Amino acid sequence: MEGKDTVFAADIWAREGWASAELTLGGAGAHRFADRIAVTWLRPDAFAAGTARRVLAAVAERxxxxxxxxxxxxxxxxxxxxxxxxxxxxxxERLWLLDAVVALGPGLLVLWADDTDSPLPASARLTAGKGNGAPGRRDGQSLRDLAGALNRVLTMVHTADEPADVIRELAVFCPSWQERVLLIEEAATRLAEGTAGSWEAACRQVETELPAQAAPDRAGTAGPVVRGPGVLYQGELAERWAALRAAADTWPLLAPSPGPVSWPEQARRNPWR
Incomplete structure (x- = not known):
């Protein structure tokens, strides 16, 4: 995206992610890696909703x-x-809700290769099928539709938008230098060899810590009234999940005016339109 290179050149996570990739793979190798890798994070809300495996299967089918x-x-x-x-x-309020989402438990980070002949970078093609955060702006076939994403907060599926974001988000998701390098080496080796890994063991680990929760009965009850962020952290997992769903349905999510613009594409992005 126009202007993002200038912004990310000063971004501490992008700089650290690039240093890890470059030192592991060399400059040209790091560029190829970023171009050919797609990143998903199946968020904690996808596991709480019990839909993470459905999304993982759909990514492979694509x-x-x-x-x-x-x-x-x-x-x-x-x-x-x-x-x-x-x-x-x-x-x-939206920031409070995002904090409550990640407080539910872990999510699942997966690195993918694109085995099609698409001219797009792998990350861009995967993101094109992710779907908008607003349910009314999706086509019914997106990954977020499959996940049952409920609104602009409980979107269930995160992807790195383009190669620059792949590099930056490696540093965000893996703040340990050693763990990040091991992840890059594992993915790069399988990418070069044309072999596949597995998400099964890591997915089971997440599911053990964050089991699926029953959906609230919207027909018979109004749901909990959530008046402040404290209740989002109180009680058992089922209570926190119910409070999070209720707050995400009722709290204001979009500010009347935006914060600072970082690159031109963001200046044109208006969620109110």
Whole structure:
């Protein structure tokens, strides 16, 4: 995207992610890696909703081959880092909700290769099928539709939008230098050999920590009234999930005016339109 290179040249996560890739694969190898890798993070809300495996199967059906998978638990600082640029329209309430999402438990990070002959970078093709955050702007066939994404907060599926984001998000999801290099090496080896990894063991690990929760009965009850962020962290997992769903349905999510613009494409992006 126009202007993103200038912004990411000064971004600490992008710089660290690039240093890891370049030192592991060399400059040209790091560029090829970024171009040929797609990244998904099946978020904690997808596991709470019990739909993560459905999305993983759909990604494979669309011509992507799994290279490596890791459980990843983002805290509030990690959530701010991941969505630092995309939250320019977010209300404070929306930030509280994102914190509550990552507080549910881990998500599943998966690196994929694109085995089709698409001219797009792997990350861009996968993101094109992810679907909009707003349910009314999706086509019914997107990954977020398959996940049952409910609204602009409980979107269930995250992807790195393009190669620059692949590099940056490696540093966000894997803040440990050693773990990041091991992940890059594993994915790059399978990419070069044309072999596949598996997400099964990592997925089971996430499911053990964050089992699927029953959906609230919307027909018979009004659901919990959530008046502040504290209740999102109180009680058992089922209670926190129910409170999070209720708050995401009722709290304001879009600010009337945006925060700072980082690159021209963002200046043209208006979720109110």
């Amino acid at each position: 011509g992507f081959r799994v290279l490596a998978a890791r459980p990843v638990h983002l805290g509030p600082a990690g959530a701010r880092a991941l969505w630092a640029y995309m939250c320019r329209w977010a209300t404070v």
